Amino acid sequence: MLIVLGGLPGVGKTTIARALARRRGAAHLRIDSIEQAIIAPGMPAADMGPMGYGVACAVARDILSAGLEVVADCVNPIDAARQPWRRIAVECAVPIIEIRVVCSDVVEHRRRVEARQPDLVGHVLPRWEDVLSRRIDPWPQAHVLDAASVAPDQAVRTIEAWLPPDAHRSRAGTQGLSAAD
Numbered sequence: 001m002l003i004v005l006g007g008l009p010g011v012g013k014t015t016i017a018r019a020l021a022r023r024r025g026a027a028h029l030r031i032d033s034i035e036q037a038i039i040a041p042g043m044p045a046a047d048m049g050p051m052g053y054g055v056a057c058a059v060a061r062d063i064l065s066a067g068l069e070v071v072a073d074c075v076n077p078i079d080a081a082r083q084p085w086r087r088i089a090v091e092c093a094v095p096i097i098e099i100r101v102v103c104s105d106v107v108e109h110r111r112r113v114e115a116r117q118p119d120l121v122g123h124v125l126p127r128w129e130d131v132l133s134r135r136i137d138p139w140p141q142a143h144v145l146d147a148a149s150v151a152p153d154q155a156v157r158t159i160e161a162w163l164p165p166d167a168h169r170s171r172a173g174t175q176g177l178s179a180a181d
Contacts, residue, residue: 001026001069001070001094001095001096001097001163001164001167002060002064002069002070002072002085002088002089002092002094002095002096002097003020003026003069003070003071003072003096003097003099003159003163004072004074004076004082004085004096004097004098004099005017005020005071005072005073005074005076005099005101006074006075006076006077006082006098006099006100006101006139006142007075007076007100007101007102008075008102008103008109008131008134008136009075009113009116009125009126009130009131009134010103010109010110010112010113010116010126010131011101011102011103011109011112011147012101012103012112012147012152012155013073013074013101014030014032014073015152016101016145016147016152016155016156016159017030017071017072017073018073019152019153019155019156020071020155020156020159020160021071023156023160024069024071024160025069026068026069026070026071027060027063027068027069027070027071028071028073029056029059029060029063029070029071029072029073030073030074031052031053031056031072031073031074031075032073032120032123033120034052034055034056034059035051035052036120036121036122036123038051038052038055039122040121040122050080050081053074053081053084054084056072056074057084057085057088060072060085060088061088061091061092064088064089064092064094065092072085075134076139077134077135077136077137078135078136078137079137079139082098082139082141085098095163095164095167097143097159097162097163098139098141098142098143099142099143099144099145099159099162100139100142100143100144100145101145101147101155102144102145102146102147102148103146103147103148104146104148105148105149108148108149109131109148110128113125113126113127113128113131114128143159143162145158145159
């Protein structure tokens with residue numbers, strides 16, 4: 001299964017993606033980490049273009065081909081960035097679920113953006129003005145998860161409710177779960 005989380009910076013994607021990947025025993029592919037690794041040797045961030053997404057898609061294809069699940073964590077703002085994920089799912093014959101994570105509480109979203117601290121060496125986080133100026137294409141295929149007032153564990157349960165009934169969860173992903181889960 002390929003689970004793609006997209007949305008503006010600061011909405012909670014990475015927190016949710018990490019929790020979901022941990023619960024399901026899936027690989028967590030974070031575009032920010034991949035892009036930081038590419039620019040760390042000295043490539044200007046302005047030259048990145050779609051390179052980070054291309055690397056992430058190639059890695060996702062390898063992981064899915066090995067029979068493992070992937071949780072992709074990216075802004076995914078335009079349909080051209082979303083199409084490769086769909087192609088990979090078809091090529092690997094796995095289901096895909098697309099999730100747009102939003103934070104409908106503008107005050108909370110701004111607080112999150114302005115309070116964030118980089119967790120990757122050299123990562124320059126966007127300012128609130130940068131977030132507001134991002135172009136986001138309509139995404140009718142996506143489920144919408146409002147992370148404004150939901151805890152990560154509840155977000156994970158919501159996402160799992162959207163998954164197909166036969167969605168694979170690896171043995172690693174079931175460790176530590178209670179009967180209530």
